[in-house]
Amino acid sequence: MAQVAYNKAARVFGGTPPVRAVDGLDLTVDDGEFLVLVGPSGSGKSTALRMLAGLEEIDEGGVQIGDVDVTTMPPKSRDIAMVFQSYALYPHMTVAENMGFALKLRRIHKQEVRRRVEEAAELLDLTSYLDRKPKALSGGQRQRVAMGRAIVREPSVFLMDEPLSNLDAKLRVETRANIASLQRRLGTTTIYVTHDQVEAMTMGHRVAVLADGVLQQCETPRELYERPANAFVAGFIGSPAMNLRTVPLTPEGAELDEVSIPVPRAVTSGRSDDSEITIGIRPESLHLVSSEEGSLPLQVELVEELGADCLIHGRTLTSTNRDPLIIRGDGRTPPTPGETVNVAVRDLEEIHLFDAGSGERLAS
Amino acid sequence: MVAVRGSITGRGPDWGRIGLHVGCLAVLLVMLYPLAWLAATSFKPADEVISSLRLLPSRIELGNYATALEGVGGVSVLRLIGNSLIISVGAVLGNVLSCSLAAYAFARLRFTLRGPLFALMLATIMLPQHAVLIPQYIVFNQLGMVNTFWPLVLPKFLATDAFFVFLTVQFMRGIPKELDEAATLDGCGPFRTFFRIILPLSRPALITTAIFTFIWTWNDFFLQLIYLFEPEKFTITLALRSFVDTSSQSAYGPMFAMSVIALLPIVLFFMAFQRFLVQGMASSGVKG
Ligand SMILES: Nc1ncnc2c1ncn2[C@@H]1O[C@H](COP(=O)(O)OP(=O)(O)OP(=O)(O)O)[C@@H](O)[C@H]1O
Ligand SMILES: [Mg+2]
Numbered sequence: 117m118a119q120v121a122y123n124k125a126a127r128v129f130g131g132t133p134p135v136r137a138v139d140g141l142d143l144t145v146d147d148g149e150f151l152v153l154v155g156p157s158g159s160g161k162s163t164a165l166r167m168l169a170g171l172e173e174i175d176e177g178g179v180q181i182g183d184v185d186v187t188t189m190p191p192k193s194r195d196i197a198m199v200f201q202s203y204a205l206y207p208h209m210t211v212a213e214n215m216g217f218a219l220k221l222r223r224i225h226k227q228e229v230r231r232r233v234e235e236a237a238e239l240l241d242l243t244s245y246l247d248r249k250p251k252a253l254s255g256g257q258r259q260r261v262a263m264g265r266a267i268v269r270e271p272s273v274f275l276m277d278e279p280l281s282n283l284d285a286k287l288r289v290e291t292r293a294n295i296a297s298l299q300r301r302l303g304t305t306t307i308y309v310t311h312d313q314v315e316a317m318t319m320g321h322r323v324a325v326l327a328d329g330v331l332q333q334c335e336t337p338r339e340l341y342e343r344p345a346n347a348f349v350a351g352f353i354g355s356p357a358m359n360l361r362t363v364p365l366t367p368e369g370a371e372l373d374e375v376s377i378p379v380p381r382a383v384t385s386g387r388s389d390d391s392e393i394t395i396g397i398r399p400e401s402l403h404l405v406s407s408e409e410g411s412l413p414l415q416v417e418l419v420e421e422l423g424a425d426c427l428i429h430g431r432t433l434t435s436t437n438r439d440p441l442i443i444r445g446d447g448r449t450p451p452t453p454g455e456t457v458n459v460a461v462r463d464l465e466e467i468h469l470f471d472a473g474s475g476e477r478l479a480s
Numbered sequence: 481m482v483a484v485r486g487s488i489t490g491r492g493p494d495w496g497r498i499g500l501h502v503g504c505l506a507v508l509l510v511m512l513y514p515l516a517w518l519a520a521t522s523f524k525p526a527d528e529v530i531s532s533l534r535l536l537p538s539r540i541e542l543g544n545y546a547t548a549l550e551g552v553g554g555v556s557v558l559r560l561i562g563n564s565l566i567i568s569v570g571a572v573l574g575n576v577l578s579c580s581l582a583a584y585a586f587a588r589l590r591f592t593l594r595g596p597l598f599a600l601m602l603a604t605i606m607l608p609q610h611a612v613l614i615p616q617y618i619v620f621n622q623l624g625m626v627n628t629f630w631p632l633v634l635p636k637f638l639a640t641d642a643f644f645v646f647l648t649v650q651f652m653r654g655i656p657k658e659l660d661e662a663a664t665l666d667g668c669g670p671f672r673t674f675f676r677i678i679l680p681l682s683r684p685a686l687i688t689t690a691i692f693t694f695i696w697t698w699n700d701f702f703l704q705l706i707y708l709f710e711p712e713k714f715t716i717t718l719a720l721r722s723f724v725d726t727s728s729q730s731a732y733g734p735m736f737a738m739s740v741i742a743l744l745p746i747v748l749f750f751m752a753f754q755r756f757l758v759q760g761m762a763s764s765g766v767k768g
Contacts, residue, residue, distance in 0.1 A: 217666050
């Protein structure tokens with residue numbers, strides 16, 4: 117068990133121009149915490165994880181595990197275990213040998229290895245597969261073996277790089293819950309990389325969002341959802357994505373097509389009349405209304421019925437924006453495509469405002 | 481088979497396939513004929529070897545084998561085969577060990593000049609053996625190793641067969657890097673990663689190396705001719721030649737008998753391992 121810290125850590129890949137895959141990462145993971153790293157493809161999640169594992173050099177700054185600076189330590193002295201996306205099970209060893217390999221190398225007594233392997237197998241429901249080779253296992257079983265290999269070592273930190281991306285949707289949901297509860301039981305500090313934001317929101321104690329190697333925000337899932345620190349996080353977290361529009365700012369408020377949305381004084385003050393602002397409205401913050409007063413007329417283009425809800429994609433008649441607005445509506449009374457509906461914001465409190473230039477969150 | 485399939489699907493016999501098979505069989509017969517002739521001739525009485533054009537002997541003459549088994553110049557056939565075996569097995573061990581080690585370095589380890597060195601190694605494939613023969617002979621002569629097995633075995637322990645290094649490098653590049661990384665995290669250094677992970681997984685490439693090294697060394701004549709001159713050190717291929725030298729024409733029968741004896745181990749070896757050879761070619765991508 118240990119705390120993990122990145123101190124302004126950076127990884128620069130040579131080339132022209134050099135790629136700053138991870139840039140000035142400052143992040144502390146508490147002892148026993150389950151931290152999820154999310155971000156779009158190529159944002160440096162794997163690189164950040166591999167830096168901690170010692171598989172990737174650290175070009176600037178450092179990393180710390182517990183009280184020890186491990187920046188220059190070889191991987192095997194760092195007391196970490198990693199679960200790879202491809203599982204990386206040794207094909208020529210049985211499940212038991214795979215799981216016990218690290219212990220065997222540390223010259224731990226055979227019986228003790230056997231005991232720990234069996235214990236982990238019990239935990240992961242692998243007991244009857246211990247003598248099989250990985251080739252003879254299903255995808256889900258292989259994934260559990262990869263977990264088992266990490267568990268038997270009893271490391272101070274687990275690192276997992278998209279461990280569920282090779283599983284089918286149903287198994288993924290199931291395994292997601294299993295990993296989370298396993299981590300709770302073991303209490304081992306865990307860093308979990310995923311590009312699936314549902315995984316991020318459901319599993320993590322805190323979620324760190326990366327974009328282009330730079331940490332955008334690290335917060336609890338709820339906080340991330342309710343108060344995204346910038347437009348990138350706002351658009352990345354939440355499914356379907358938040359409606360983000362950069363619109364002109366007038367004394368009446370933000371001009372979203374024909375409707376003015378009032379903006380707090382604190383935001384408008386100090387901005388010139390012709391400036392712009394980015395407003396973000398989650399699909400569930402919009403609803404259909406019957407009156408035309410103060411609402412936005414919307415031509416429905418597409419309706420996705422999800423059962424309880426439906427997602428309405430629509431465009432204002434005067435809209436020049438390429439992206440449609442998305443509204444989460446009642447699944448029992450979906451509008452039909454081509455119909456014109458009136459849309460209003462449920463609660464002004466739920467509107468997010470960002471600086472049109474920097475994307476930073478404004479006030480509130 | 482073809483006819484059965486044809487009748488089931490109701491399309492009539494597939495003449496294209498039949499033609500292909502007949503063609504293949506014909507080519508096979510042409511290729512096998514010399515071998516069959518060799519085998520048949522080893523049973524022919526002395527006067528029939530040259531004079532008769534018929535494939536089958538008029539009567540079976542086992543005396544050829546009796547003479548062949550006596551060996552050459554007082555050295556028994558067993559001894560000759562033993563010498564060939566020592567050299568071939570030594571070469572196989574040497575090549576498998578050294579080529580896989582060299583291949584691991586080129587495929588996985590990072591060191592300065594790796595690229596240029598790899599290119600240089602590949603260039604040696606194109607170097608004709610005969611070009612290095614004399615300098616090599618001088619070196620071995622000064623080491624006092626001429627007329628021993630060392631010049632035939634020692635180079636194999638130094639990864640001089642660039643072709644096999646290349647073959648194994650290509651194979652190892654197909655082994656997922658994550659396995660090395662997992663091994664590193666599990667506590668393996670480069671050597672342990674090699675012996676515990678990479679080597680077992682490279683088995684198909686190693687077997688290919690072993691089979692070809694064995695066959696090529698067993699069939700080699702030139703290098704053995706140059707480095708070995710005492711009859712006790714002769715290999716079976718050298719003995720075959722001296723058979724022709726030292727005996728009169730009437731020994732053609734025994735010579736063919738000896739040829740068959742020389743072929744037997746390699747045919748057996750091939751039959752024992754060809755299963756792995758095919759496997760090796762089929763499984764060059766490591767899965768799971
Ligand atoms: N060995 C390398 N050499 C050069 N650039 C690299 C190397 N490895 C990664 N990169 C670059 O670093 C950036 C981050 O890569 P990384 O693999 O960490 O992304 P990721 O967030 O894990 O993406 P994904 O979700 O697709 O796995 C990418 O732009 C990638 O091209
Ligand atoms: Mg990745």
